[in-house]
């Protein structure tokens with residue numbers, strides 16, 4: 001049977017989709033290639049969020065298709081993920097020779113595409129995500145078109161939703177993701193995700209529960225529930241929390257109810273997280289759930305994007321810096337030792353030195369544990385793409401570096417506070433830098449490097465005394 005390899009770009013949702021896709025391919029009889037060079041089938045799971053990410057995937061695809069002339073004549077090359085949706089059929093002009101292209105949530109149909117591609121077919125296109133259940137019939141999601149020809153429908157109404165995880169090989173890692181909310185309705189001015197991932201759709205809690213159970217059965221101990229704007233879970237039109245699922249904790253909002261349900265029903269999952277957050281979703285009830293449900297980790301990724309109220313307004317983020325800081329205050333008061341991380345965009349159109357300085361100030365006041373900084377990249381079809389991209393690349397780079405230097409100092413201070421304390425660490429495996437040591441994570445999602453005790457296994461919960469801190473890493477001794 002043919003072997004496959006999947007190359008993943010982009011966010012955690014793509015990581016999860018790749019994982020689920022690998023399981024589907026194994027169930028269809030394909031095997032994991034030892035490396036990409038020897039695979040019969042190479043899939044590129046792509047991201048469209050910045051131009052760079054697209055360039056990388058296109059470069060990779062071009063190289064793979066070219067390798068058919070250098071000793072790999074039968075190589076199947078498939079594109080999946082967000083870029084597939086953005087480029088649609090146009091991708092075959094950009095990447096001649098591509099075997100197929102399939103959008104996010106087209107997962108269930110991919111094994112059939114791989115089989116046909118192995119038989120020599122090229123240029124197949126399987127769109128996704130499907131339109132919403134409430135938006136009328138799924139006109140495009142259940143059939144592929146190969147230059148005009150329809151093939152048999154890969155999914156039927158009775159089948160599991162396209163992204164539900166089928167049974168799998170044992171999980172090699174103690175952490176895993178489960179998508180609870182597809183798509184995004186927020187339409188921040190700069191962002192292409194709503195175009196490529198479709199409209200918001202919350203999954204049924206019972207379906208999510210089954211998927212978390214399946215992960216736990218594979219040895220997963222840390223589950224992160226995913227949504228682009230995860231606090232919108234269950235808040236969209238048409239969703240109703242099932243009447244027969246009670247809330248002993250008295251929660252009334254869907255996300256706290258879901259956290260409570262999963263924590264109660266799947267005790268093997270020692271740690272529960274959810275991402276990405278939004279300041280308007282930080283309700284008193286959610287803060288209470290984070291404090292009172294022991295499995296829920298004291299950690300939140302809360303993208304701020306900018307500290308300038310003017311830029312935030314232009315970005316259509318729905319909050320100003322005061323509202324953002326208020327969410328941070330609620331979290332810090334309500335959840336002891338919480339770690340808060342963020343995303344920032346530098347060089348949004350019209351971002352002045354003053355706007356940028358505001359971002360530095362607000363980041364300092366928020367006291368982030370970590371920050372991911374991105375240089376603004378205009379995305380075709382988004383509202384801000386109509387504005388002039390007037391901050392030079394050199395200036396974007398400078399602002400990026402300034403924020404990273406600020407964050408390094410801040411991260412060092414945040415991590416210094418852990419020195420001398422004993423923390424619970426979920427062991428992951430040998431450290432990337434030094435294989436004689438192991439690394440794991442705290443509930444705050446901080447990486448801890450330690451000397452492994454005898455017979456340590458991935459997924460063990462260890463008590464580690466922290467002895468030293470770097471901006472991104474803690475070092476400790478198992479006690």
Ligand code: SAH
Nearest residue numbers: 190191228229276303343344374375376377
């Ligand atoms: N759904 C998440 C973010 C998904 S994209 C959220 O809203 O929190 C991850 C990050 O990429 C965003 O938080 C943002 O900081 C960055 N990003 C999105 N679009 C971008 C663009 N056009 N240019 C640069 N960075 C962008």
Ligand code: SF4
Nearest residue numbers: 184186187188191193
């Ligand atoms: Fe993009 Fe905004 Fe949705 Fe996040 S919330 S995915 S930044 S549109």
Ligand code: F3S
Nearest residue numbers: 010011047048049082
């Ligand atoms: Fe990229 Fe798609 Fe995620 S555009 S950031 S892989 S949702």
